[in-house]
Amino acid sequence: IGPDVIDIRKLYAQTGKFTYDPGFLSTASCNSTITYIDGDKGELLYRGYPIEQLAVNCDYLETCYLLLYGELPNEAEKAKFNETVMHHTMVNEQMQFFLRGFRRDAHPMAVMTGLVSALSAFYHDSTDVHNPEHREISAIRLIAKMPTLVAMAYKYTIGQPFIYPQNDLSYAGNFMRMMFATPCEPYKPNEVLVRAMDRIFTLHADHEQNASTSTVRLCGSSGTNPFAAIAAGVACLWGPAHGGANEACLNMLNDIQANGGVGKIGEFIKQVKDKNSGVKLMGFGHRVYKNYDPRAKLMRETCYEVLNELGLQNDPLFELAMKLEKIALEDEYFVARKLYPNVDFYSGIVQRAIGIPVPLFTAIFALARTVGWIAQLNEMIGDPEYKIGRPRQLFVGAPARNVKPIGER
Ligand code: ACO
Secondary structure (H helix, E strand, C coil): CECCECCHHHHHHHHCCCCCCHHHCCCCCCCCCCEEEECCCCEEEECCEEHHHHHHHCCHHHHHHHHHHCCCCCHHHHHHHHHHHHHCCCCCCCHHHHHCCCCCCCCHHHHHHHHHHHHHHCCHHHCCCCCHHHHHHHHHHHHHHHHHHHHHHHHHHHCCCCCCCCCCCCHHHHHHHHHHCCCCCCCCCCHHHHHHHHHHHHHCCCCCCCHHHHHHHHHHCCCCCHHHHHHHHHHHHCCCCCCCHHHHHHHHHHHHHHCCHHHHHHHHHHHHHCHHHCCCCCCECCCCCCCCCHHHHHHHHHHHHHHHHCCCCCCHHHHHHHHHHHHHHHCHHHHHCCCCECHHHHHHHHHHHHCCCHHHHHHHHHHHHHHHHHHHHHHHHHCCCCCCCCCCCCCCCCCCCCCCCHHHC
């Protein structure tokens, strides 16, 4: 395929040999035109546009349009897309009865995997992944309804009534209102905070073939319906090595704070370096970025803006995070392994400052990543070379043997 890339399928056809590559460290599973990452340069492009330019010049729905259709919208296209998405923000009233079946203290990601998958039970007109019209309408529905579902999951855990969407607001503004308004008190929008939320969405919108996106592709490759494929992505994202890192990072900061704060960082870092401890510095490291995560730089800026806006510059948890960042960036262990803060190191701090409860962080990531998952699923289904995903294995178990009668085992 290229100077550094071997088409292993040809090799397999000629020799019957296949590769052994746990964790897909050196295996490309597809061609893609959506997102480009250069891990060494710390570069991230959506459809060719640098993330730094998109974060500053475009809102999340423009980014969604770009990821889905390949180009940024003009004004008329943007207005039409916004209207279409916002028109679909409500969920079927039956969904609340499904939600009410969960324990109030259920983790929001447990609830979200159920709710997203359940959407396929409501929209029979958009479950055929091979039908482009079905794919189009399911994409709009998923993008539109994710904020409503996340806000409903939150309101349910705190025992407040659900707040219905208000479609004349911005995408992020509507989400914040559904989260924070009550029937007794309207949500007073704060532009800085709404913009920060929109930026969180934009920075998390896609990230090529990460674990959850690969899960969506693999799940969708069987021809399952788009809602089910996206629900698989939500489930995969939940893990602490992936989308759950922002929650795990905040929990880690809280733990250090509760056990002595800044003065205990040295001890904590010692634990992280001890391979037997199993302790990792959450929010640090990335499979692809071995220089820096460009999203982290943008999220760090947002972090300062939000904390200034809320007068939280001296927030002890933020001070702790900054101290940890400084030590880790100078420490030989982290430098040698090219471990830098990733986007989730800062996004958790921003969300906490905005008032988002920690267990909801990953659900917000799922909301934002939904468009990326859909764009990748659509790209795969539209690819003439697309086949059901079916990795091989290197079998290392018992050789063939005979079953003994139970009395002889
Ligand atoms: N803290 C301490 N040591 C680490 C960390 C960390 N966060 N991350 C990697 N290392 C060490 C490993 O122990 C390994 O050390 P060794 O060479 O001495 O054995 C070395 O750095 C290389 O790490 P790998 O595990 O090989 O890196 P990999 O690419 O497989 O993992 C991952 C990447 C999963 C992101 C990892 O860095 C990690 O677990 N980070 C913390 C969780 C996190 O923040 N995830 C968010 C990812 S971004 C996102 O999903 C939006």
